[in-house]
Amino acid sequence: MKDRSGLSLVSLQTKTPFSGSSWERYLNGKVLPPETAVEAIARIAGEDAAPLLELRDAAERTWNTASDACSTAGGDTAHDTPEAEAPRIRVVALAVAAGGLLLSAVVSVLLVMDAQHPKAGGGQGAAAKVGKYTCAYTRRADLLFAGNSAAMSHRVMLNSTGPEVAEVQCLLLRHKLSPGDIDGYFGPRTETQVKRLQRQDHVPTDGVVGEQTWALLRHVE
Structure with a gap:
């Protein structure tokens, strides 16, 4: 997904809360990526995160099983011989094989998605984003809430992600x-529209949603 979308480690670091070194570990199978990282790269690439999250859950179960087995195999230091290392080597090999199967499954899912949703312009344009959040407005104590977050002072800004941003x-x-x-x-x-709201209400136009801008957002005549 990263290569097909033309994303670099630098662009992933810029557009997500994760560092370039973290993405390098995730993409090369050194560390199991958190769900938020899977959701972030799917969002940036304009793809549905659900199939990838299901694959990640399956990988996590294998990952945890392998880690437990390694801990058990390494628990008896009195017999730390080449023969005793064999079970751990087999567990590591199993984990690597499972990672390869996961990668193959991800590629298969993406190929199907490409076939169903071809991109204009030879694959260089991003597919239309499908928001996973909805706006369910309610009023509480003369304040407006949209059903994604009750934040009143949590700072969100350019490249932030999550339910507070959807709110x-x-x-x-x-x-x-x-x-x-x-x-x-x-x-x-989103930043442009936040600045526009700040200009309309004569508050500092920095594009950052802090306590003052939250108050403006939650107050609707």
Whole structure:
């Protein structure tokens, strides 16, 4: 997905909360990536994260089983001989094989997705994003909530991700401002609309949603 989307480690670091070195470990199978990393790369590539999360869950079960087996095999230091190392070597080989199967499965899923959703312009354009968040507006104590987060002071800004960002995007819509897809990614378009709201209400125009801007977002006539 990374290579097909033309993403570099630098671009992944810029667009997600994870460092380039973390992505290098995730992409090369050195460390099991967290769910948020899987969701982040799927979002940036414009793909559905659900199939990849299912594969990650399967990998995690294998990963944990291999780790437990390694701990058990290495527990008896009194018999730390080449013969005793054999079970651990087999466990590591099993983990590597499972990782290879996972990679093959991911590639298969992506090929099917490409076949079903071909990209315009020879595969260089990003597919249309499908937001996983919804806007369910309610009022509590004269404040407006959109059902994704009850945050009132949590700072969100460019390249932030998660339900707080989706809440900001929903509330911008109620202010008749268009942040783009309700996808939980604080991109340049969302930042532009936050700045527009800040200018309208004469507060510092920094594009960062802090306590003051949250108050503006939650107050809708």
